[in-house]
Amino acid sequence: xxxxxxxxxxxxxxxxxxxxxxxxxxxxxxxxxxxxxxxxxxxxxxxxxxxxxxxxxxxxxxxxxxxxxxxxxxxxxxxxxxxxxxxxxxxxxxxxxxxxxxxxxxxxxxxxxxxxxxxxxxxxxxxxxxxxxxxxxxxxxxxxxxxxxxxxxxxxxxxxxxxxxxxxxxxxxxxxxxxxxxxxxxxxxxxxxxxxxxxxxxxxxxxxxxxxxxxxxxxxxxxxxxxxxxxxxxxxxxxxxxxxxxxxxxxxxxxxxxxxxxxxxxxxxxxxxxxxxxxxxxxxxxxxxxxxxxxxxxxxxxxxxxxxxxxxxxxxxxxxxxxxxxxxxxxxxxxxxxxxxxxxxxxxxxxxxxxxxxxxxxxxxxxxx
Numbered sequence: 001x002x003x004x005x006x007x008x009x010x011x012x013x014x015x016x017x018x019x020x021x022x023x024x025x026x027x028x029x030x031x032x033x034x035x036x037x038x039x040x041x042x043x044x045x046x047x048x049x050x051x052x053x054x055x056x057x058x059x060x061x062x063x064x065x066x067x068x069x070x071x072x073x074x075x076x077x078x079x080x081x082x083x084x085x086x087x088x089x090x091x092x093x094x095x096x097x098x099x100x101x102x103x104x105x106x107x108x109x110x111x112x113x114x115x116x117x118x119x120x121x122x123x124x125x126x127x128x129x130x131x132x133x134x135x136x137x138x139x140x141x142x143x144x145x146x147x148x149x150x151x152x153x154x155x156x157x158x159x160x161x162x163x164x165x166x167x168x169x170x171x172x173x174x175x176x177x178x179x180x181x182x183x184x185x186x187x188x189x190x191x192x193x194x195x196x197x198x199x200x201x202x203x204x205x206x207x208x209x210x211x212x213x214x215x216x217x218x219x220x221x222x223x224x225x226x227x228x229x230x231x232x233x234x235x236x237x238x239x240x241x242x243x244x245x246x247x248x249x250x251x252x253x254x255x256x257x258x259x260x261x262x263x264x265x266x267x268x269x270x271x272x273x274x275x276x277x278x279x280x281x282x283x284x285x286x287x288x289x290x291x292x293x294x295x296x297x298x299x300x301x302x303x304x305x306x307x308x309x310x311x312x313x314x315x316x317x318x319x320x321x322x323x324x325x326x327x328x329x330x331x332x333x334x335x336x337x338x339x340x341x342x343x344x345x346x347x348x349x350x351x352x353x354x355x356x357x358x359x360x361x362x363x364x365x366x367x368x369x
Contacts, residue, residue: 032171037162040169046278047172048234053258053270054179055226060256061264062186062195065118065216069126070227071251072133075277076103077228078235078246079137079144081275082152087143092155095233107224108217115216116201127249134247149310150241168237175233177272179226184267186219195219250295252282257298261305263312272313277301 079100
């Protein structure tokens with residue numbers, strides 16, 4: 001490898017490491033420099049979006065299956081946690097993990113049925129799931145509270161509101177770190193290679209012996225579990241659950257938009273998308289109230305992504321940087337016949353140096369690296 005390319009690659013690794021450390025430092029110090037508790041709630045909302053979009057990306061990024069109904073698992077996690085606290089009187093965080101485990105169990109038969117179809121059929125099935133759950137939780141008012149909603153007791157009743165927000169900020173940050181670590185591990189595993197083979201060509205992957213259906217089902221359950229944890233943590237933080245909001249197709253659409261905006265094939269793609277989309281949504285809600293202008297913002301952003309950055313912001317920017325800092329070296333370089341003979345003698349020392357296998361006279365010729 002040429003020295004210029006190796007140096008550039010080493011510099012890129014240091015830059016990525018520096019950016020990662022800087023991001024961690026900003027995330028950890030964010031509660032200490034925000035001017036008011038409101039900005040901290042915006043940070044919590046963005047972290048919640050980041051966990052949800054990263055959770056969605058286990059399915060969408062690895063397998064290429066687009067689910068618009070992933071909000072169903074977030075709603076189940078939120079309501080499951082709330083009902084276990086209010087009805088079964090479990091401690092808040094015991095209820096959170098119990099609800100996530102129950103959602104994981106429920107995701108097995110759901111995935112068993114949904115993953116038998118592909119493309120638009122899978123999208124329709126995912127939408128049907130969230131609509132069915134919306135009707136169930138609205139109609140079963142005696143158990144879920146129906147349209148009146150469900151009030152979840154605060155897990156830290158003695159804390160002031162600002163302290164309450166700060167604790168949940170770090171809880172969401174920890175959950176995001178675990179989700180990113182799990183995605184990174186899968187991405188570098190043999191299991192992840194099988195999932196990416198499914199994304200590129202599922203039929204060919206199956207013909208080569210990859211257990212495609214099992215792989216899809218496993219990653220679907222993993223994705224549902226993380227989504228349920230995010231929904232349950234949100235229920236404990238916000239404390240007021242409404243089935244129309246919890247089981248909304250919009251929430252699943254936002255997950256897709258955030259992941260697509262950042263880049264579904266990149267670890268930090270959904271995180272970057274959550275920062276951009278989440279801040280935009282929160283800003284438009286504050287500036288324009290209950291008007292549907294935040295939906296217009298999301299729609300315009302989706303159009304821009306599809307038209308100009310179909311692979312996401314991170315792949316587009318990294319490709320631009322690679323073109324800007326190209327060293328000028330190509331895949332073809334000029335070498336002398338003497339250099340070729342020396343290389344061949346090093347590879348095959350028993351071959352006489354006088355033997356010419358290329359049929360070329362001494363001089364310069366082009367060979368591929």
